[in-house]
Amino acid sequence: MNDLPCPSCRAPYPRWRIVFTPGVFRCPSCHARLTFSLDSMRRAGWIGALALFASAALADLVLGFDQLTTWRFLAWLLVFALVLGQVIRAIVGVLVLRDDLHRLDRPPK
Numbered sequence: 001m002n003d004l005p006c007p008s009c010r011a012p013y014p015r016w017r018i019v020f021t022p023g024v025f026r027c028p029s030c031h032a033r034l035t036f037s038l039d040s041m042r043r044a045g046w047i048g049a050l051a052l053f054a055s056a057a058l059a060d061l062v063l064g065f066d067q068l069t070t071w072r073f074l075a076w077l078l079v080f081a082l083v084l085g086q087v088i089r090a091i092v093g094v095l096v097l098r099d100d101l102h103r104l105d106r107p108p109k
């Protein structure tokens with residue numbers, strides 16, 4: 001996987017670090033606050049929903065429908081969804097400056 005460029009200084013941000021970082025990031029070189037663009041979050045949401053649906057359908061085939069409603073399976077599905085969400089964000093995510101979302105608060109550069 002290639003690195004994501006910081007939108008402010010173009011310093012690469014390693015994707016594997018995104019997997020372990022929830023929410024807002026800080027660029028290691030210019031310390032700008034970074035977050036994901038709305039478009040990439042929407043894309044990640046779609047892919048995640050499809051992947052979860054596919055895995056639930058697969059689990060239905062492998063384990064049988066009875067297993068799908070047990071708390072154990074639901075707990076695993078929840079953990080799987082959280083991990084999957086982080087990984088998908090790291091793959092399809094596009095970083096933007098977080099301050100762009102509050103541009104009215106401060107004058108543009």
Ligand SMILES: [Zn+2]
Pocket residue numbers: 006007008009010011027028029030031032
């Ligand atoms: Zn930067």
